[in-house]
Amino acid sequence: MEYDDFGEDEDTGKMKVTIRVPLGTRLALTSGLERHQAWTQQLKAYHRAQLKGLTPPQKDTLRGEQRQALDDLRSCGSLLDKRDLLIAFGLRQELQARGWDRSWTGVEWEEIPMGLLPGALVSSYPESLSLSLPATLVEQVRAGCWSSSRESIRRLRQWRADYSAAVLQSRDGPPEAEYERLAARVTTAGEVYRAGFRRGLHAALQVPTPPPITALAPH
Template structure:
């Protein structure tokens, strides 16, 4: 898992998260985006046609209404025509399903490791995707993973100290008989990659299977 903080202020900062994903994820992403982008192109043309013959103040009012309508569709997952929008929607859905979309009072942010180890053993994800998520959303993922996994992570750290195996933080996999013990302890950890992959699946499912908004002609004024 890789992170790059791209923002400058606390409220609008964006974090780039690179996630390993199963084969075929990129193709599914392309299909889902194309489906919704085709509808957006029709809607854009329809909106332009509505502006013809209006006065400047009327155009400003209608444009504001059009922008609001788009925001509503996107925020509810009805229109997922942008890559980052699709990812963010799916991750939010996953956080809600886990009960993690809340304020994490009492969390020691200084203690949370950015990579949130360990990585899964035996799982191979040949593709990678870069997600550009709000820093606040990334913090929710870290807080949820850390809170649900901190005892297991502490036990893994103790195991590492006792066995002198370079598992944490080098992330090298243990060998021989140590592997079984490591797997047992690691099973108690929810990694950020696991949460992001689940969020990506939710976003893709919504983009590929949720009905797009009504046909454009149904939106035309009578």
């Protein structure tokens, strides 16, 4: 399956998903993260140096500013030093491009499968990624895939029911070409996550040379 697992962590507001990806994805991800992780270490070392000689209250205040500085860089895509962060950043861009970055109130959640959508074919992607992503993003992916594929999925379910009945009655079932045609119209979560990964990796690799660390430090 191309979208293997799905779980929720209520304590963190994150959802865990496992997706199938092309060969070489892990290596590309490591390459994309390396420069950002090195930059993070330099920035944290600079931050630690700033704490020397300060009183405890001053250190607490500065640490808060430093954490905020890192959060700001990560949220705008200038610092993509974690795997889940990189993919979540790209996924937000992908959802925005599809017009799915919105509230999905009224969607038939009980009708949406938690994992593989009907019609999604078994993939040949040899690698997998286990991710912990914001629950809102995961829900937008689910709702968007369902909304764009709802009619095809319902017709696929009917195809399966008709085919099963035909087999039981020893009759010829509907032509498989019809199933393949309908399946091709289903937007799967796996393909959306892979598109988000590509966007996140592109952003990580395209970030220009970081400015001097002192220019990024809290004041």
